[in-house]
Amino acid sequence: xxxxxxxxxxxxxxxxxxxxxxxxxxxxxxxxxxxxxxxxxxxxxxxxxxxxxxxxxxxxxxxxxxxxxxxxxxxxxxxxxxxxxxxxxxxxxxxxxxxxxxxxxxxxxxxxxxxxxxxxxxxxxxxxxxxxxxxxxxxxxxxxxxxxxxxxxxxxxxxxxxxxxxxxxxxxxxxxxxxxxxxxxxxxxxxxxxxxxxxxxxxxxxxxxxxxxxxxxxxxxxxxxxxxxxxxxxxxxxxxxxxxxxxxxxxxxxxxxxxxxxxxxxxxxxxxxxxxxxxxxx
Numbered sequence: 001x002x003x004x005x006x007x008x009x010x011x012x013x014x015x016x017x018x019x020x021x022x023x024x025x026x027x028x029x030x031x032x033x034x035x036x037x038x039x040x041x042x043x044x045x046x047x048x049x050x051x052x053x054x055x056x057x058x059x060x061x062x063x064x065x066x067x068x069x070x071x072x073x074x075x076x077x078x079x080x081x082x083x084x085x086x087x088x089x090x091x092x093x094x095x096x097x098x099x100x101x102x103x104x105x106x107x108x109x110x111x112x113x114x115x116x117x118x119x120x121x122x123x124x125x126x127x128x129x130x131x132x133x134x135x136x137x138x139x140x141x142x143x144x145x146x147x148x149x150x151x152x153x154x155x156x157x158x159x160x161x162x163x164x165x166x167x168x169x170x171x172x173x174x175x176x177x178x179x180x181x182x183x184x185x186x187x188x189x190x191x192x193x194x195x196x197x198x199x200x201x202x203x204x205x206x207x208x209x210x211x212x213x214x215x216x217x218x219x220x221x222x223x224x225x226x227x228x229x230x231x232x233x234x235x236x237x238x239x240x241x242x243x244x245x246x247x248x249x250x251x252x253x254x255x256x257x258x259x260x261x262x263x264x265x266x267x268x269x270x271x272x273x274x275x276x277x278x279x280x281x282x
Contacts, residue, residue, distance in 0.1 A: 006038035007031075012064050019058055021129075023205040023217030025176030029123055030059050032179055033092075036186040037065075047090045050079040052099035055130045056123035059094050073103030076111045079118050087260040092190065093120045098128040101157050102137035108159075112166035112195050116259035119189050119196045122159060125204035133207025144211040159199045164252050169194030171252040175201040177224040178248060185250060194258045201228075201246060 011034055020026045037047070047065040051057040053072035060067035070078045079093045100108050100122045111118060127145050128134040135145040135152050138159060142151040160171050170192040174182035182200065189196040203209060203220040214220050227246045229237070234247040 025202040028176040054096040056096040076107040097124040097138040098136040112168040114259040125202040163197040170196035
């Protein structure tokens, strides 16, 4: 079966059309994820997508796999429970920047630290779109939002650097303009054993773009094309030249022990010790 035909195996066509605003890139990310699933030929009965609250959190409505829509900022906590109980399942977590980096920032740090075998995909549009465009943990310094009318006075998180520092195994960044590259890194992220993380820079013309006079969807897409550079180009730039630019592509790809494997080994050792897990841990 061709990939273009296979995508319908993972889509719930009865839920279309998409609920997102005109010009939002969430539909592009969703389609690219579905194409990555089709390329990997994932078994829908052994695939779970977990979402939190927010615009991007509605993505699970359109996916024909097992889904869990949970509380704000806790998608990784629920996903960790699923993976720990059923390590054989492929678990993919979809979060916005408010969900993953702001309310749920602590869960992101610890999921990366454990190196549990989850794939976290963040739709990063630099604000809380669903609740009116408030600033989030990734909003760039000086940006105008509904809760920072004179400009934010905080630096935004670089989520990729955060996850690399916390202990993830695979970290990459893409944009909704660079779709071919985005599909490639999503395939690698889903395939990877360990905690994999993809930061997808998205457009929110309704709130972030309008508040910051960035033009409409076409102008915002053109801006992504202009500011994004490959890792190879990024490393050749001076600190001054990096200002205003965005590095995309794979930023980390390493192999290291994974949480559920280590936990299974611990259980075997404890049972071999004759006293059960509780005795072994004491």
